[in-house]
Amino acid sequence: MDDKRLETIIGKLLRAGVLFSALVVAAGGVLYLVLNHAARVSFRTFAAGGPQMRTVSGILQSAAHLRSEGLMQAGLVLLILTPVARVVMAIAGFALEGDRLYAVVSFIVLVILAFSLLHAV
Amino acid sequence: MTALEFTVVVWFLSAGAGFLGALTGLGGGVVVVPALTLALGVDIKYAIGASLVSVIATSSGAAAAYVREGYSNIRIGMFLEIATTVGAVAGAFLAGRVSTHALAIVFGLVLIHAALTSLFHHADSGAHVASDALARRLRFGGSYPAGGKREQYGVRNVPAGFGLMFGAGALSGLLGIGSGAVKVLAMDRAMRIPFKVSTTTSNFMIGVTAAASAGLYLSRGYIDPRVAMPVMLGVLVGALLGTRVLVRAQVKTLRVVFGVVILALAIEMIVNGITGRI
Numbered sequence: 001m002d003d004k005r006l007e008t009i010i011g012k013l014l015r016a017g018v019l020f021s022a023l024v025v026a027a028g029g030v031l032y033l034v035l036n037h038a039a040r041v042s043f044r045t046f047a048a049g050g051p052q053m054r055t056v057s058g059i060l061q062s063a064a065h066l067r068s069e070g071l072m073q074a075g076l077v078l079l080i081l082t083p084v085a086r087v088v089m090a091i092a093g094f095a096l097e098g099d100r101l102y103a104v105v106s107f108i109v110l111v112i113l114a115f116s117l118l119h120a121v
Numbered sequence: 122m123t124a125l126e127f128t129v130v131v132w133f134l135s136a137g138a139g140f141l142g143a144l145t146g147l148g149g150g151v152v153v154v155p156a157l158t159l160a161l162g163v164d165i166k167y168a169i170g171a172s173l174v175s176v177i178a179t180s181s182g183a184a185a186a187y188v189r190e191g192y193s194n195i196r197i198g199m200f201l202e203i204a205t206t207v208g209a210v211a212g213a214f215l216a217g218r219v220s221t222h223a224l225a226i227v228f229g230l231v232l233i234h235a236a237l238t239s240l241f242h243h244a245d246s247g248a249h250v251a252s253d254a255l256a257r258r259l260r261f262g263g264s265y266p267a268g269g270k271r272e273q274y275g276v277r278n279v280p281a282g283f284g285l286m287f288g289a290g291a292l293s294g295l296l297g298i299g300s301g302a303v304k305v306l307a308m309d310r311a312m313r314i315p316f317k318v319s320t321t322t323s324n325f326m327i328g329v330t331a332a333a334s335a336g337l338y339l340s341r342g343y344i345d346p347r348v349a350m351p352v353m354l355g356v357l358v359g360a361l362l363g364t365r366v367l368v369r370a371q372v373k374t375l376r377v378v379f380g381v382v383i384l385a386l387a388i389e390m391i392v393n394g395i396t397g398r399i
Contacts, residue, residue: 007195014181014328022178022357029128029350037125041347046164048342055340072346076174076353080335082181083328090199101259106199109329112206116213117336 017082028071131351139359169297170343175356176299180328192321206333208290213334229390240380282312294334299327
């Protein structure tokens with residue numbers, strides 16, 4: 001069945017996305033631990049960080065300067081984008097199969113995701 | 122605690138959570154949040170932020186393996202994701218505004234019900250239903266591998282499942298969990314979809330649901346990389362191991378594991394709701 005092929009492609013895409021983002025997070029994590037391993041940490045009280053950790057442009061800038069927290073956060077943003085990519089792939093897959101109903105269903109899901117993600121731009 | 126100690130402890134806790142999460146279709150989040158807040162005293166906002174990220178890792182990491190086995194149903198998943206993502210956005214907005222005590226208690230009660238029916242419901246699989254009219258129009262029916270051949274199944278009660286999925290999404294956005302238990306409840310109980318198809322499709326959907334509230338979480342600063350890094354990496358390893366076990370596990374064993382885990386989580390939710398921790 002064509003569905004099976006579509007699902008296999010999407011599955012592989014998801015895995016590749018997760019592994020790549022995990023590598024970026026791990027690289028940032030190693031850097032973070034090398035530089036800060038003996039530092040005292042406490043997360044008992046919440047304090048929202050600055051825009052360099054809360055907006056995509058700030059995160060990318062911080063990562064480009066090879067700051068460990070920026071790298072880790074950039075990897076996490078990539079991870080957040082893997083399900084979005086999966087929905088985009090599903091739209092393309094359903095459209096290729098000529099399945100208009102499910103191409104539209106997938107597109108609606110993408111619009112809802114975009115609405116949320118635009119808050120962090 | 123030093124950064125190194127914190128990272129190592131959180132990694133191991135998260136690996137265990139990811140293993141259970143993949144095995145039961147619950148996602149790692151429901152175990153990660155109590156582990157971080159109760160065991161390590163992490164603020165709930167950091168915990169739900171890291172948990173939400175772990176939920177995406179569990180779902181995306183495990184989905185690749187499920188797809189290969191041919192259990193998950195992408196049409197059912199995608200259609201119901203309209204409900205879960207709208208719910209998740211609503212839930213994430215609410216998370217910043219209202220107290221979640223009452224919802225934690227209600228959710229705990231729903232989980233107790235799911236746990237009890239899971240533990241004492243023996244007549245399962247084999248008895249597949251025929252699709253009703255709406256499910257046929259949406260082409261929801263499918264098949265999954267069972268003992269060398271394909272087992273056919275139908276789907277019923279789409280509106281009830283859709284409504285429950287909105288609730289699942291809202292809880293996901295509100296509490297930073299995948300709310301796999303409610304998703305499985307909607308598919309397995311309401312829509313009469315076979316258990317293995319329900320759990321794997323649920324796991325497949327959880328990532329998209331979580332991504333719908335992740336943008337709002339990120340912009341509020343709930344996602345701190347120093348907490349989320351070990352959580353994500355630990356959960357990923359645990360989830361990949363859990364997926365290998367799931368494919369070989371019996372449906373009956375799964376139900377018992379599922380029941381015990383969600384019962385424990387239900388008590389956790391209610392106690393935390395009453396004491397005002399959630």
